[in-house]
Amino acid sequence: MGLRDVSSVEEVLQGLSTQNYLADRGLATAVFLCIRQGRPLLLEGEAGVGKTELAKSLSRWAEGDLIRLQCYEGIDSNQAVYEWDYARQLLHLRTAEASGRTEQVSSSVLEGELYDEKFLIKRPLLQALSASNEPPPVLLIDEIDRADDEFEAFLLEILSEYSITIPELGTYSSEVKPIVVITSNRTRDLHDALKRRCFYHWVEHPEVDREVEIIRTRAPKVSQLLAEEVAKAASYLRGIDLYKPPGVAETIDWAEALVTIGVDDLDANVIDETLGALIKYREDQERIRSRGFDEVLSLVRQG
Amino acid sequence: MNQATYGSKTLDRYLVDFLDALRNEGVKVSLGSSIDFGLAVVELGAESFENIYWAGRTTIVDRPEDIAIYDKVFKSHWMGVEPLVEEVNKIPPLDFLFDDLTEDSELEESIKGENDLLTVRYSGLETLLAKDFSKCNKAELQELFLLMNEIRFIGEYKKSRRMVPTKKNRNFDFAATIKSSFRTGGEIVSKNFKKSGERRRRLVLLLDISGSMEVYARVLIRFVHAVMASRSEVEAFTIGTRLTRVTRELSTRNPDLALSKASSSVDDWSGGTRLGEGIKEFNDRWGIRGMARGATILILSDGWDRGDAETVSEQMERLHRVTHRIVWANPLKATPDYEPLAKGMAAALPHIDNFVEGNSFNSLKDLSKLLTK
Numbered sequence: 001m002g003l004r005d006v007s008s009v010e011e012v013l014q015g016l017s018t019q020n021y022l023a024d025r026g027l028a029t030a031v032f033l034c035i036r037q038g039r040p041l042l043l044e045g046e047a048g049v050g051k052t053e054l055a056k057s058l059s060r061w062a063e064g065d066l067i068r069l070q071c072y073e074g075i076d077s078n079q080a081v082y083e084w085d086y087a088r089q090l091l092h093l094r095t096a097e098a099s100g101r102t103e104q105v106s107s108s109v110l111e112g113e114l115y116d117e118k119f120l121i122k123r124p125l126l127q128a129l130s131a132s133n134e135p136p137p138v139l140l141i142d143e144i145d146r147a148d149d150e151f152e153a154f155l156l157e158i159l160s161e162y163s164i165t166i167p168e169l170g171t172y173s174s175e176v177k178p179i180v181v182i183t184s185n186r187t188r189d190l191h192d193a194l195k196r197r198c199f200y201h202w203v204e205h206p207e208v209d210r211e212v213e214i215i216r217t218r219a220p221k222v223s224q225l226l227a228e229e230v231a232k233a234a235s236y237l238r239g240i241d242l243y244k245p246p247g248v249a250e251t252i253d254w255a256e257a258l259v260t261i262g263v264d265d266l267d268a269n270v271i272d273e274t275l276g277a278l279i280k281y282r283e284d285q286e287r288i289r290s291r292g293f294d295e296v297l298s299l300v301r302q303g
Numbered sequence: 304m305n306q307a308t309y310g311s312k313t314l315d316r317y318l319v320d321f322l323d324a325l326r327n328e329g330v331k332v333s334l335g336s337s338i339d340f341g342l343a344v345v346e347l348g349a350e351s352f353e354n355i356y357w358a359g360r361t362t363i364v365d366r367p368e369d370i371a372i373y374d375k376v377f378k379s380h381w382m383g384v385e386p387l388v389e390e391v392n393k394i395p396p397l398d399f400l401f402d403d404l405t406e407d408s409e410l411e412e413s414i415k416g417e418n419d420l421l422t423v424r425y426s427g428l429e430t431l432l433a434k435d436f437s438k439c440n441k442a443e444l445q446e447l448f449l450l451m452n453e454i455r456f457i458g459e460y461k462k463s464r465r466m467v468p469t470k471k472n473r474n475f476d477f478a479a480t481i482k483s484s485f486r487t488g489g490e491i492v493s494k495n496f497k498k499s500g501e502r503r504r505r506l507v508l509l510l511d512i513s514g515s516m517e518v519y520a521r522v523l524i525r526f527v528h529a530v531m532a533s534r535s536e537v538e539a540f541t542i543g544t545r546l547t548r549v550t551r552e553l554s555t556r557n558p559d560l561a562l563s564k565a566s567s568s569v570d571d572w573s574g575g576t577r578l579g580e581g582i583k584e585f586n587d588r589w590g591i592r593g594m595a596r597g598a599t600i601l602i603l604s605d606g607w608d609r610g611d612a613e614t615v616s617e618q619m620e621r622l623h624r625v626t627h628r629i630v631w632a633n634p635l636k637a638t639p640d641y642e643p644l645a646k647g648m649a650a651a652l653p654h655i656d657n658f659v660e661g662n663s664f665n666s667l668k669d670l671s672k673l674l675t676k
Contacts, residue, residue: 009347009354029357033343044367047592074464074502086481093489107488114485145593148502149535187593188505188538189366189551196335200365243587243621283617 003062003135003179006035020217021050021057022210030201031058040159040180042195045203047185048247052142055181059138062179065131068140069124071147077154081164083121089114115168125155129164129174139178145187152194159197206248208235214248215255222255229266229300230255234278236296242284254278266300268293314349315341321380325363328372336363352381432664435637437518444522447664451529452558454667458534458674459599461627463502473498504599504627506530506674508539509585511604512569513576519634519662523603526667528553528561538594542581542604543571548589576607578647579614586621595622599674600629603661606648615647619654629654632661632670 006012012028012035023031031054034041043051059066069080096102096110122130128139144152158164159180163173182198184190206214211231215222222230230251238245246254257277263270271293279285318341322332343358356377364373431443432450439447468479479495508527512520524541531537531553541547552564589595600622608615623629631651635641637660643649652658657673660666 025353026357026360029347029354030361033346033358033361036346037342042365072464074500076465084478084482086478090481090484090489093485097489102488111485185592187589187596192333192365195365196333199339199361201361202364202367202370243591283621 003035003064006032008032015061016054016057017217019057019060021053022206022214022217023054024206024210027054027201027203030199034199035179038177040182040198042182042184042190042198042200043203044184044186044200046205046245046247048249049203049205050248051183051203052140055138055140055183058179058181062135062138064135064179065137066140067124067128067137067178068142070142071144071151073146073148075147075151079123080125080151081123082126082166083123084115085119085121089119092119117169120166120169125158126164126172128178128180129158129162129172131174131176131178134176136176137178139180141180141182143185144182144190145184149191152191156193156197159194205235205238205245208232211235211248211251215252218252219256219259221259223264226258226264226266227255230258232300232302233266233271233296236299237279237288240287240291242279242287243281244279244284246278250278250280266297268297271296318344321359321376322363324376324380325373328376330363330369330372330376332363336365355381434664435662436522436634437662447522448525448558450664451525451667452532454526454529454533454671458506459504459627460501461504461597463500465500465502466497467500469496469498471498472496503534503536504597505536505538505594506534507590507595507598507600508537509582509600509602509604510539510541511576511578511602512541512543512571513578513607515576515607516605516634519605520603523661524562524565525558527603528558530671532556532558538589540585540589541569542578542585543569544575544577545571546581546584546588547571575609576647577610578604578606578608579610579612579618582618582622583614586618590622591625596625597627600626601670601674602629602631604631605633605635606643606645606651608645608647610647612646612650616650616654619651623654628656630657630659630670630674631655632659632666634660634662636660637662637666
């Protein structure tokens with residue numbers, strides 16, 4: 001089934017779950033609206049709640065390409081949109097000289113050849129707009145808050161028109177609109193102008209039941225009992241005051257780590273030994289150890 | 304809104320009223336997003352509250368801070384559960400503006416006096432610039448505020464990863480050289496070079512607004528606004544009993560408007576001090592994630608803390624690990640024989656790069672010079 005044909009939020013929930021991504025209703029609604037209205041989806045939320053994973057699952061579901069643009073400070077159009085391959089252009093010129101073609105054709109013809117599409121290096125944004133066949137590609141613009149303001153301004157045109165102008169070649173307009181997912185960790189506010197063009201969803205940590213399901217689908221080797229214990233422990237740890245509460249990614253890691261060392265039931269010793277898979281700050285680990293494991297264990301054991 | 308689908312006007316009306324209710328509660332709803340909201344409701348169908356709820360969450364809410372307000376308004380508007388009442392026990396908004404000047408008898412007197420003694424007042428400018436804020440009267444402060452808007456605060460630069468062209472013989476720019484050679488038929492006539500560009504280093508201002516800082520904080524918030532108006536990449540927070548982000552509010556250029564906006568969003572003015580907790584909240588929610596990374600942090604505080612000095616020390620250490628530089632401006636430092644005896648201050652000192660004054664206009668000017676180095 002083509003992605004554009006989805007007709008209800010339930011179909012989105014179902015489609016994503018076939019790709020092992022268990023979304024909640026809010027996220028599925030946001031995705032549904034984005035697909036139907038051809039608008040970018042802006043996702044914000046704590047690290048490790050599955051923002052990037054959503055884009056990956058979407059592209060697998062759509063059976064289209066995943067085109068990922070990882071933002072960083074100082075990223076510019078050469079890395080994000082396109083760049084001319086100067087070395088190959090020069091080579092082309094030299095070949096023309098060597099074969100005596102420079103004598104035969106006018107210089108303007110030769111120049112026209114230099115700015116041919118074959119010398120164009122397409123970077124992610126241009127790639128995403130060049131797709132000409134269904135299924136649509138999924139363009140993931142990851143951690144946009146790491147890029148600077150100027151870059152954001154420059155994205156505006158692309159995200160509203162879905163086209164890019166290259167002076168030497170003309171305008172590229174997408175025949176097949178890509179599905180755009182933008183993620184941000186909120187280290188700074190994004191411009192209102194950018195937000196206005198997007199649908200927005202704040203991704204929360206999952207509730208215990210859903211996290212159990214997520215662990216079970218992502219790490220099938222983990223038993224139901226262990227998954228429940230892990231999810232409860234994680235939800236407890238998110239409630240106490242930690243520098244970095246564990247995200248879903250970490251709970252999956254932890255559950256897998258537990259299976260790997262052959263544990264099928266949590267106890268104080270096991271938690272102590274494997275805490276590093278779940279909690280990545282020394283201060284947080286100390287805080288948890290100083291609290292002792294009784295509280296978390298009694299919570300975990302509750303039915 | 305598609306009339307044919309819904310047949311009655313009531314739904315439109317309901318949606319519009321709902322948006323109005325959100326606006327009244329301070330959520331920013333642009334015309335564009337209200338249209339999106341309407342379209343989203345049509346797309347999803349209005350038969351269930353859940354659809355309407357998520358339609359609005361996706362199209363109107365664009366920051367997590369608004370989620371709670373949205374939920375509240377949604378509940379009262381659509382479910383009729385909790386009627387919308389004005390919050391009665393809300394603390395009256397703080398007035399950064401020093402009351403209405405025309406009603407101020409002290410000022411009127413000084414203005415009256417001004418007519419007779421104009422020269423006295425202006426010759427006092429030099430003294431005024433060095434005068435401690437806590438000793439200034441309202442008229443003097445007003446004058447300082449005007450001057451403060453003149454401070455041009457540049458801040459530090461750092462190397463950017465983006466390269467820029469240069470004439471100097473630095474890094475050979477292969478691409479630019481070849482590109483320019485096309486003009487000469489592929490013959491390289493001159494070489495091009497590039498070097499690292501420069502970017503403004505992000506500046507984060509943390510202003511202590513607790514009771515002990517009251518006199519200074521009212522003035523320093525003007526300084527914070529002046530800094531924000533003069534450059535980009537600035538973030539501002541107030542710390543009292545809790546942390547409040549005032550970046551958005553203070554971004555308005557007009558100082559009076561900016562301050563009145565900020566004052567209505569801060570509601571722990573002149574309360575107790577929980578400096579350590581405030582810095583912790585900053586670290587947890589903003590700083591360590593990225594805002595403080597490689598940034599210059601300017602803390603404006605006297606270092607008094609009711610909380611645990613241990614927390615201040617721990618949190619300052621954490622902050623210091625990720626920042627480029629921490630500057631602490633303490634108005635009390637200007638007092639002769641000042642010793643950092645306040646618990647919080649003593650705990651923070653080992654993790655500070657520059658410890659400066661911040662009690663007068665001149666000291667603020669020095670501060671901006673220090674931060675431009």
